[in-house]
Amino acid sequence: MKKFNASPAGVARNRETALLELQQLSFSLVDLNLFLDTHPDNQQAVNDYNYLFEQYWEAKSSFELMYGPMNNFGHCPASYPWSWINDPWPWERGGAV
Amino acid sequence: MWIYEKKLQFPIDVKCKDLKFAKTLITQYGGPAGELSACLQYLNQRFTMPTGKTRALLTDIGTEEIGHMEMIGTMVYQIMENASMCELKEAGLDGYYTLHDHGLFYSDPNGYNWTADYITGMGDPVTDLTANISAEQKAKQTYEYLMDLACGDESLLAPLRFLRAREIVHYQRFGEALETVKEYYNQKKYFC
Numbered sequence: 001m002k003k004f005n006a007s008p009a010g011v012a013r014n015r016e017t018a019l020l021e022l023q024q025l026s027f028s029l030v031d032l033n034l035f036l037d038t039h040p041d042n043q044q045a046v047n048d049y050n051y052l053f054e055q056y057w058e059a060k061s062s063f064e065l066m067y068g069p070m071n072n073f074g075h076c077p078a079s080y081p082w083s084w085i086n087d088p089w090p091w092e093r094g095g096a097v
Numbered sequence: 098m099w100i101y102e103k104k105l106q107f108p109i110d111v112k113c114k115d116l117k118f119a120k121t122l123i124t125q126y127g128g129p130a131g132e133l134s135a136c137l138q139y140l141n142q143r144f145t146m147p148t149g150k151t152r153a154l155l156t157d158i159g160t161e162e163i164g165h166m167e168m169i170g171t172m173v174y175q176i177m178e179n180a181s182m183c184e185l186k187e188a189g190l191d192g193y194y195t196l197h198d199h200g201l202f203y204s205d206p207n208g209y210n211w212t213a214d215y216i217t218g219m220g221d222p223v224t225d226l227t228a229n230i231s232a233e234q235k236a237k238q239t240y241e242y243l244m245d246l247a248c249g250d251e252s253l254l255a256p257l258r259f260l261r262a263r264e265i266v267h268y269q270r271f272g273e274a275l276e277t278v279k280e281y282y283n284q285k286k287y288f289c
Contacts, residue, residue, distance in 0.1 A: 019104060019108070020108060022104065023104060023105070023106065023107065023108060026102075026104075026106075027106060027107070030106070030157075030161060031266065033157055034154065034157055034158060034161075034266065034267070034270050035270070037150055037153045037154040037157055037270065037274075038150060038154060038270055038273040038274055038277065039273075040150065068103075069103070070102050070103050070104060071100050071101065071102055071103070072100070072101060073100070074100065075100075084103075089103065090103060090104055090105045090167065090171065091105075091167070091170060091171040091174050091175070093110065093175065
């Protein structure tokens with residue numbers, strides 16, 4: 001596992017920034033997803049979706065590498081020990097932002 | 098099948114301890130126009146939707162609503178976390194405490210628990226989509242009332258603004274879906 005030299009506060013701030021970027025990208029995808037459900041022939045929206053998908057996937061992979069998995073299966077390999085159980089959960093302070 | 102993602106759809110970090118507000122906000126958790134009603138209504142209706150577009154849309158909006166339920170749960174939890182007995186009593190949450198402690202529950206501000214009677218599933222796609230347009234409008238209105246009650250606290254207002262805006266987008270998408278369903282039935286008249 002990668003080690004950081006940053007202070008705990010610094011790590012938390014970086015996590016917050018990385019999570020916000022991920023939230024912004026995944027929100028764009030959710031919104032385009034709904035738009036495409038009713039406009040499946042919109043080429044520009046499909047292009048936007050694919051453009052954002054690549055950025056999202058990259059951001060998600062690097063977030064998971066640093067801060068643990070986002071999903072319990074199928075999206076990223078498991079580390080030892082199993083880190084899915086680690087805090088913070090989204091409703092906890094420091095987890096939601 | 099669903100897969101959980103360990104993040105909120107929108108960042109939440111509630112700074113205030115407005116327990117009276119938590120008592121009203123819980124309506125979007127387990128009240129009539131709340132997020133539980135929305136997600137169960139849409140995910141249930143999708144089985145009898147007639148087109149790929151409508152089956153997809155109900156699946157996707159229904160799924161997003163589960164994420165909204167998590168946002169409301171997070172806000173209520175963060176306001177109520179560490180609230181003392183006196184503070185709970187003062188906010189009129191003593192009845193709530195008796196039944197649920199500091200836990201979340203699918204209830205409304207007046208203590209009525211969630212019921213399937215809140216939701217619509219008539220099995221007719223036009224009826225159901227029309228009910229969904231109405232549901233989104235009711236939720237939008239509820240968010241506006243909640244924003245009036247949020248006393249200018251930005252840590253409450255920002256997620257409420259986001260959720261209100263999502264109701265508008267869902268309303269728009271359901272409207273489009275309703276039009277395509279009507280077209281689909283009109284076409285069937287000529288080609289069946």
